[in-house]
Amino acid sequence: MEPVLSNPTSDRVKKVRALHRRSSRERAGQFLAEGPQSVREVLRFAPGTVDAVYYVRGERSAELVELAAQRGVTTRECTPEVLAQMCEAQHPQPVVAVVRPVSVSLDEALAGDGYVVVLTNVRDPGNAGTVIRGADAAGARCVLISDSSVDIENPKVVRSTVGSLWHLPIHTGSSIEEIFAACRDAGLLLLAADGVGEQLLPDTDLTRPHAWVMGNEAWGLEPEVRDACDEVVRVPIYGHAESLNLAMAATVCMYASAAATQTTD
Amino acid sequence: MEPVLSNPTSDRVKKVRALHRRSSRERAGQFLAEGPQSVREVLRFAPGTVDAVYYVRGERSAELVELAAQRGVTTRECTPEVLAQMCEAQHPQPVVAVVRPVSVSLDEALAGDGYVVVLTNVRDPGNAGTVIRGADAAGARCVLISDSSVDIENPKVVRSTVGSLWHLPIHTGSSIEEIFAACRDAGLLLLAADGVGEQLLPDTDLTRPHAWVMGNEAWGLEPEVRDACDEVVRVPIYGHAESLNLAMAATVCMYASAAATQTTD
Numbered sequence: 001m002e003p004v005l006s007n008p009t010s011d012r013v014k015k016v017r018a019l020h021r022r023s024s025r026e027r028a029g030q031f032l033a034e035g036p037q038s039v040r041e042v043l044r045f046a047p048g049t050v051d052a053v054y055y056v057r058g059e060r061s062a063e064l065v066e067l068a069a070q071r072g073v074t075t076r077e078c079t080p081e082v083l084a085q086m087c088e089a090q091h092p093q094p095v096v097a098v099v100r101p102v103s104v105s106l107d108e109a110l111a112g113d114g115y116v117v118v119l120t121n122v123r124d125p126g127n128a129g130t131v132i133r134g135a136d137a138a139g140a141r142c143v144l145i146s147d148s149s150v151d152i153e154n155p156k157v158v159r160s161t162v163g164s165l166w167h168l169p170i171h172t173g174s175s176i177e178e179i180f181a182a183c184r185d186a187g188l189l190l191l192a193a194d195g196v197g198e199q200l201l202p203d204t205d206l207t208r209p210h211a212w213v214m215g216n217e218a219w220g221l222e223p224e225v226r227d228a229c230d231e232v233v234r235v236p237i238y239g240h241a242e243s244l245n246l247a248m249a250a251t252v253c254m255y256a257s258a259a260a261t262q263t264t265d
Numbered sequence: 266m267e268p269v270l271s272n273p274t275s276d277r278v279k280k281v282r283a284l285h286r287r288s289s290r291e292r293a294g295q296f297l298a299e300g301p302q303s304v305r306e307v308l309r310f311a312p313g314t315v316d317a318v319y320y321v322r323g324e325r326s327a328e329l330v331e332l333a334a335q336r337g338v339t340t341r342e343c344t345p346e347v348l349a350q351m352c353e354a355q356h357p358q359p360v361v362a363v364v365r366p367v368s369v370s371l372d373e374a375l376a377g378d379g380y381v382v383v384l385t386n387v388r389d390p391g392n393a394g395t396v397i398r399g400a401d402a403a404g405a406r407c408v409l410i411s412d413s414s415v416d417i418e419n420p421k422v423v424r425s426t427v428g429s430l431w432h433l434p435i436h437t438g439s440s441i442e443e444i445f446a447a448c449r450d451a452g453l454l455l456l457a458a459d460g461v462g463e464q465l466l467p468d469t470d471l472t473r474p475h476a477w478v479m480g481n482e483a484w485g486l487e488p489e490v491r492d493a494c495d496e497v498v499r500v501p502i503y504g505h506a507e508s509l510n511l512a513m514a515a516t517v518c519m520y521a522s523a524a525a526t527q528t529t530d
Contacts, residue, residue: 037507041505045505130510130513133506133509133510133513134509134513135504136504136505136506137500137502137503137504137506137508137509137513138503138504139503139504140504162506162507162508163505163506163507164504164505164506167504167505167506168504168505202524235402235520236523236527237402238402238403238404238523238527239400239401239402239403239404239405239429239432239433240306240310240401240428240429240432240433241398241401241402241427241428241429241432242302242427242428243402243427244398244399244402244516245395245398247512247513248395248398248399248402248512248513248516251509251513251516251517252516252517252520255500255517255520258501258503259467262501262503
């Protein structure tokens with residue numbers, strides 16, 4: 001049995017901690033899943049991408065250490081000081097996994113059934129993560145994220161997906177033009193979700209195969225991206241609010257798609 | 266014309282700044298609307314509650330100073346240093362208003378038409394504010410907030426409502442039992458929104474007059490509160506996500522109510 005990692009300034013600990021920086025993630029081809037929920041979901045849904053699980057012995061990590069062992073994943077016990085050095089989260093975490101990227105090709109992402117979600121120019125990690133979580137909950141086929149958006153391997157995005165990052169196919173690294181071309185090849189209608197749209201969500205036929213296109217949290221979709229879509233759809237505002245935030249609008253749109261396309265028993 | 270306020274340590278500036286603390290708000294019977302969006306909405310929808318508007322001369326405040334003058338509200342120019350002292354927001358704001366409470370009585374709040382939103386034990390300011398914004402957007406009759414919840418005059422709540430705090434009737438200060446009694450007197454069905462519910466949202470008849478009851482962001486509704494409701498309703502999860510966050514689940518429920526009760530042209 002290997003000794004407990006106890007030196008917070010060791011090279012190994014520094015290398016894990018460095019994965020909070022985008023440049024280090026790109027160089028290493030790895031990122032971090034911090035905390036029990038993220039570690040559980042990556043071990044359940046993508047164990048082949050997990051390079052190592054670091055943990056502090058205790059009640060909150062025991063089940064995950066066992067799960068990792070079942071999946072043939074290397075685990076290593078650490079002191080709380082070492083794990084605190086490895087993690088960025090505000091609250092001390094009992095476990096962190098070093099994992100490899102989740103992104104699949106556009107073709108693989110589009111292979112399934114159901115509606116698709118496209119994110120472009122989304123910059124806030126919490127918003128991006130919340131939309132991925134919502135896409136998972138609302139049964140989207142996949143999420144396609146254009147190269148102008150936040151890095152989804154940023155620890156804040158990972159945390160705010162609460163494990164959804166590993167629940168549905170996600171593609172990153174293509175331009176919005178490439179994503180639109182692939183969606184068109186797949187026979188999808190492009191529906192821009194934007195407060196400037198004249199067509200209301202309840203008036204939109206969502207039984208047609210479609211992709212929702214969602215833009216930046218502050219300034220919406222760029223005009224040229226909006227113009228490249230087939231329809232521009234607005235969530236109705238019934239009161240005096242000027243708008244909904246991105247995550248709320250996206251959730252309403254995605255649940256409307258789910259309601260139109262899911263068969264209920 | 267009064268001189269520009271330029272002393273960041275004056276008693277007046279300290280009194281405004283003190284309104285970031287709940288105890289000072291309660292003693293003074295005042296709270297803060299920070300930033301152009303909040304100040305604009307309180308001047309438009311509840312000018313009679315505004316005691317004073319403090320501003321830094323410039324493009325972002327000019328229109329609001331004019332609006333305040335039209336509404337007979339006292340304005341006072343400040344140096345940027347003074348306004349920075351008064352505000353809590355991370356980014357420098359050009360304007361802040363000192364305002365009196367928005368809460369109306371239960372009877373007044375329930376006087377209108379449409380579905381009602383009840384919040385109990387909601388503790389996170391951002392979540393509470395986002396649900397109020399969503400209730401406004403989705404056309405709720407009012408929002409009733411039980412006395413175990415976050416103080417809605419907390420600057421973080423105010424900011425995250427983006428002005429919706431003044432767009433629909435809001436009641437605070439009653440216990441959940443008093444709120445439920447008033448809803449029953451108003452002929453409303455109590456629908457608990459909770460992930461443990463066996464009844465799915467799409468299977469729920471929302472044409473009946475009803476109130477949505479939403480609980481704490483982390484642990485949902487307390488069992489005794491849930492048991493006091495008529496039906497426990499769950500937003501369906503189509504993918505592998507364990508849950509939706511409070512604001513997302515609330516938004517989906519409220520838009521379902523809007524779709525069922527709004528007449529479309």
